[in-house]
Amino acid sequence: xxxxxxxxxxxxxxxxxxxxxxxxxxxxxxxxxxxxxxxxxxxxxxxxxxxxxxxxxxxxxxxxxxxxxxxxxxxxxxxxxxxxxxxxxxxxxxxxxxxxxxxxxxxxxxxxxxxxxxxxxxxxxxxxxxxxxxxxxxxxxxxxxxxxxxxxxxxxxxxxxxxxxxxxxxxxxxxxxxxxxxxxxxxxxxxxxxxxxxxxxxxxxxxxxxxxxxxxxxxxxxxxxxxxxxxxxxxxxxxxxxxxxxxxxxxxxxxxxxxxxxxxxxxxxxxxxxxxxxxxxxxxxxxxxx
Numbered sequence: 001x002x003x004x005x006x007x008x009x010x011x012x013x014x015x016x017x018x019x020x021x022x023x024x025x026x027x028x029x030x031x032x033x034x035x036x037x038x039x040x041x042x043x044x045x046x047x048x049x050x051x052x053x054x055x056x057x058x059x060x061x062x063x064x065x066x067x068x069x070x071x072x073x074x075x076x077x078x079x080x081x082x083x084x085x086x087x088x089x090x091x092x093x094x095x096x097x098x099x100x101x102x103x104x105x106x107x108x109x110x111x112x113x114x115x116x117x118x119x120x121x122x123x124x125x126x127x128x129x130x131x132x133x134x135x136x137x138x139x140x141x142x143x144x145x146x147x148x149x150x151x152x153x154x155x156x157x158x159x160x161x162x163x164x165x166x167x168x169x170x171x172x173x174x175x176x177x178x179x180x181x182x183x184x185x186x187x188x189x190x191x192x193x194x195x196x197x198x199x200x201x202x203x204x205x206x207x208x209x210x211x212x213x214x215x216x217x218x219x220x221x222x223x224x225x226x227x228x229x230x231x232x233x234x235x236x237x238x239x240x241x242x243x244x245x246x247x248x249x250x251x252x253x254x255x256x257x258x259x260x261x262x263x264x265x266x267x268x269x270x271x272x273x274x275x276x277x278x279x280x281x282x283x284x285x286x287x288x289x290x
Contacts, residue, residue, distance in 0.1 A: 003041040006032075011137050012047065013054050013093070020050065027067035029053055044100055051093045052078045058089065082110055088126045095131050099144065099152045107152065111159055120163045124194050125283055128156060153190065160193040164200060171205035176228035181209035181218060183246065188235045191262070195231055195286060202290065215249075222254055230254065231286075234263035244271045251276050260289060 006017045023029040030049055032040040042050075049071075055078045056066050069077065082094040091114050098107035114123045135152070138144045178199050180192050189211050199206045207225055209218070222230070230250075234243060243265055250259060251274030259277040266279055273279055280286050 003035075003043070004047060005039075005041060009042055009047060009050055012096070012134060013050050014089075015050065015054055023053070023063060027063055029063070029067055048097050048100060049074070051097050055081055055090050055093050079106075083113055088130065091127050092131050092134060095127070095152075096134055096138070099135075099148055102148060102151055104151075104155065107155055108159075111156070115159075115163070120160070120197060121194075121283070121287075124160075129283070157190055157193065160190065160197060164193065164197045167197065167200040169201060169203050171200075172203040173205075175204050177205040177207065177225065178229045178231060179207040179209065179222065179225065179227035180231045181213040182211045182232060183234065184212050184214055185236055186233065187211045188233070191233055191283070192231065194283060198283075198287065199290065204290070219253065222257065227257060229258045229260065231260045234261065234265040236265070237268065238265060243269055247271060247274060247277055250274075260286065262286070 004012075006020055009015070009020055010017045020030075024032065030042065030046040032042050032046070034040055052074050053063070053066050056074070057063055059081050061077070066074070078094070082090050091110050094110045095107060097103075098110065111123070111127075114127055118126070135144065135149060139149070180196055182189060182192060192208075192210075196206050196208050207221070207227060209221065238246070247261070255276065257276065260280055261273075261277055262280050262282065278289065280289055
C-alpha cells in the first residue's frame with residue numbers, strides 16, 4: 001500500500017497541511033493510519049478523497065456539507081463540476097484521480113471536454129503539462145507505478161495523434177519543411193507530437209520520424225527530403241561531453257538546416273550551441289519561434 005505523509009498530500013493537492021488537519025479533526029474527512037513508530041500516514045484512497053473534496057471546496061461548497069456526502073454523491077458532484085468547469089485545476093485533479101484508478105472513460109471525458117472548450121494547444125499548455133508536473137510529484141512519493149504512468153501517457157499520445165490526423169489544412173508550398181525526430185534511445189515523444197500538431201495547423205509541411213531514430217537513417221532522410229528546419233529533444237542522460245558532441249555533429253552534417261532543440265538535458269548539462277541550433281524552453285517559446 002502506498003503511504004503518504006501529510007506533506008505529500010500538501011504537495012500533490014496544493015492544500016495546506018494545517019487545513020488538512022482541520023478537515024480531519026473537525027469533519028472526519030479522512031482518517032490517517034499509524035505506523036509501528038506512531039507516525040501518521042495516508043493511503044491512495046485518502047489522496048483521492050482529498051482531491052475530490054478540494055474540487056468541491058474550491059467551487060464554493062462548504063466543507064461541513066461535503067463531509068456529509070456519501071462516496072457516490074461526492075464522485076457525482078465532482079464529475080458535474082469537472083464537466084462544466086473552465087478552471088484547469090479542477091481538470092488536473094480529475095485527471096490525477098482517473099490515473100490512480102486507471103479509469104480510461106473518465107480520463108477521456110475530461111480531456112475531450114477540455115479540448116472542445118479550449119482547443120488542443122491550450123489544453124496541452126494549461127492542463128496536460130501541469131498534470132505531468134503533478135505526475136512527477138506522484139513518482140517521487142511512490143503514489144503511482146510505471147503501469148499507471150504508461151497508461152495515462154499512451155492515452156494522451158493517442159489523443160494528440162487523433163488531433164494531428166484531423167488537421168484539414170493543406171501544407172503551404174511557400175512555407176518551410178520541418179522534420180521532427182528523437183535520437184536513439186529517446187522515447188518521450190509527447191512534446192514532439194504536440195509540435196507536429198502545431199506546425200501542421202499552421203500550414204507547414206511536416207515529416208515526423210518519431211522515436212529513437214538511428215543517426216544513419218536521419219542522414220539518409222535529411223539528404224533525401226532536404227528540410228529547412230529540424231526539431232528534436234533530449235531527455236535521457238548522455239555520458240559526459242556526449243551531448244555537446246552530438247550537437248556539433250548535427251551542426252556539421254546539416255549546415256543548411258536550422259535546429260530547434262529542447263529537453264531536460266539542457267538543464268542538467270551546460271553546452272555551447274552551434275550557430276544553427278536554437279534552444280527553446282517549451283511550447284510557448286516554440287510557438288514564438290515558428
